Amino acid sequence: EADIYQTPRYLVIGTGKKITLECSQTMGHDKMYWYQQDPGMELHLIHYSYGVNSTEKGDLSSESTVSRIRTEHFPLTLESARPSHTSQYLCASSPKGGAREKLFFGSGTQLSVL
């Protein structure tokens, strides 16, 4: 079934660890996005990609990095996690098209850095 998958669903990790949040979609979408959301707050775009080998930083500065080697895969990496990185991270994708295309969201990864 065409879907967008995020793993892990929850992650609790110590300070200084390197982590990778996985995001994969089987919908054949060209565009993919990472949003960060603190509880009760708006979603902030931190990274986006319009296709393979294309990555851009979003509106909110983030110490994380992303890669897009395959169309369906858009992982997010934190080289050294800190408590300030504690947040929910949402991955999304959309078809190739204009600004009118809707986003499909994954279930999110809730990251807690101790």
Added chain:
Amino acid sequence: AQRVTQPEKLLSVFKGAPVELKCNYSYSGSPELFWYVQYSRQRLQLLLRHISRESIKGFTADLNKGETSFHLKKPFAQEEDSAMYYCALSGAGGTSYGKLTFGQGTILTVHP
């Protein structure tokens, strides 16, 4: 820069009452506007977009360019409408192309 403001963080109504969730935006060009909804323990999903001029689950939203607003309305709220609602804007060109900017969200609670 594009900005979306939802002035109400919480909104409570009784079942059968009308409901209006407010959304104001700031954008220099011609925006594409959306309402996304997140029900309890579900993913964030599209509710409706202004370009479609559609009614979904009884909800409608009209783009008012003069007031730069895109309020979401439903004449008779139902308990299953209880959720978090986000207004979002996508710029049609330049560096804003295809990137959604979200408002802070409004938690709607419909009481029986």
